[in-house]
Amino acid sequence: MFQHGIYLLRLAGIPLYLDLSFLLILPFWAWFIGQNLPQYLRLFGLPQDPGLLEGPWPWVLGLLAALGLFLSVLLHELGHALVARRYGVKTRRIILWLLGGVAQLERIPREPAKELAIALAGPAVSFALALGFHLLKTPQGAWGFLSHYLFLVNLSLGLFNLLPALPLDGGRVYRALLALRKPYLQATRQAVALSGALAWALGLFGLLVLNPLLVLIAFFVYMASRTEAEATLLLQALEGLKVRDLMTQDPITLPPETPVAEALRLALLYKVSGFPVVQEGKVLGVVGLEGLEGASSLDPVARHLLPPLLLSPEEDALTAWERMAERGYTRALVVEGDRLIGVLSKTDLLRAFQVRLLGLSNLDRPQEPE
Known part of the structure; x- marks a missing residue:
């Protein structure tokens, strides 16, 4: 869903990245909080302290509150990542972006108990932070505002993420509970159906109250839930298969001095889009049609090699x-x-995906009658 963004640091061994959208939303959110500081003080029942409402203080407090919000989101995602690590699931990265944060796990465990524990870890961290800020509240001053604000932020973050819509934590909790008594794929489909309904309801409500942020969140939930369903279908279709089962054996290879014109002729003849380039049994790289645009027909393919991705069978x-x-x-x-x-090739993988979805239990061709 996201590009890597800007690398920041490693936290508990997990890379932390900032998406470009985060760099846009942070100053805007700081400005918004500072601009509405009197309303926040009124909401929290705090005095309208002139010392906080004059000079640079509204903007300083706005920036601190915005940073506190995203730090709370980061700790929420770190909760997911650390519990996932306990179950042997690595986290590729945590990304902070426009709508909060995402912990990108290598995989979602299909064991309902594990998925349930990982999903609940984030809201548990948010509720713990909310309790901490509640206990540390003061009735006035800069800390009075920040403690009230961060209490509300973490409480809202925990509650919102428990909505039963994928990819929110509540959607994963709902799927895990369903998967305790149903096949995982069926549980995912049912969770995706509920996610779509909630996304439409949230989007319509956002339009009625003229809140573009709610509409954006609804769109994100709708699209992400569909992506979740596709990923689960793919997992189901490719489960148990090895690279050896799907690869094309004894592929056509080219020596490095092969002219581009000959490579294009062979690609058309054999209906492929690329070739390994091999010299004396050693793989030098790959040449693909996407890398030959603008190349001279007399060039040797060695001038247009791409580094290969190597897989074990x-x-x-x-x-x-x-x-x-x-x-x-x-x-x-x-x-x-x-x-x-x-x-x-991706064609090999997609073919296996299509065959499995058609209900075949394996990829063996039917035996010819003797």
Whole structure:
């Protein structure tokens, strides 16, 4: 969903990134809080302290409150990540963005108890922070405002994330509870259906009250829930398959001196979009049609090589799909030791996906009658 963004630091061994949208929303949110500071003080029952409402203080408090909000979001996501680590699930990164934060886990456990624990960890952190700020409240001054504000923020963050809509925590809790007594795919479909209904309701409410942020959140929930359903279907379809099961064996290879014109002729002849380039049994790289635009027909393909993505034949097909998607590869080379034994393309993976969805229990072709 997100690009890596701007790397900031590692927190508990997990890379933290800032999406560009975060750099836009932070100053806006700081300005908004500072601009509405009198209304916040009135809401919290705090005195209209002139010392807080004059000079640079509204903007300083606005910035501190906005930073506190995003720090609360970060701790919420870190809660997910640390509990996931306990169950052997790594977190690729945590990203702060326009609508808060996302902990990108390598996978969502399909065991309902584990998914339930990971999903509840974030709201638990938010509620703990809300309790802490509630106990530390003071009736006046700058800390009085910040403690009241961060209490409200963390309470709202915990409650909002418990809405039963994917990809919010409440949606994962709902799916995990369903999966205790139903197949995981069926539980996901039911959770996605509820997520869509809630997204439409939230979007319509946002339009009625003229709140564009609610409409944006509703759109995000709707699209992300659909992505969740597609990812679950993919997991179901590729489950149990290895790269060896799907790769094209004994692929056509090209020596590095092959002219571009010959590579294009062979691509048309064999209906492929790329070739491994091999010299004396050693893989030098790959050449694909996407890398030959504007190339001279007389150029050797060695001038247009791309670094290959190498896979083991025993690697899970789903892991291979994720690696190819994350790095933008349309094909990968399958090697055993230093020996090239096959090529895996996105076409191979999509074909397996389609066949599995048609209900075939395996990819073996029907035996011909003797």
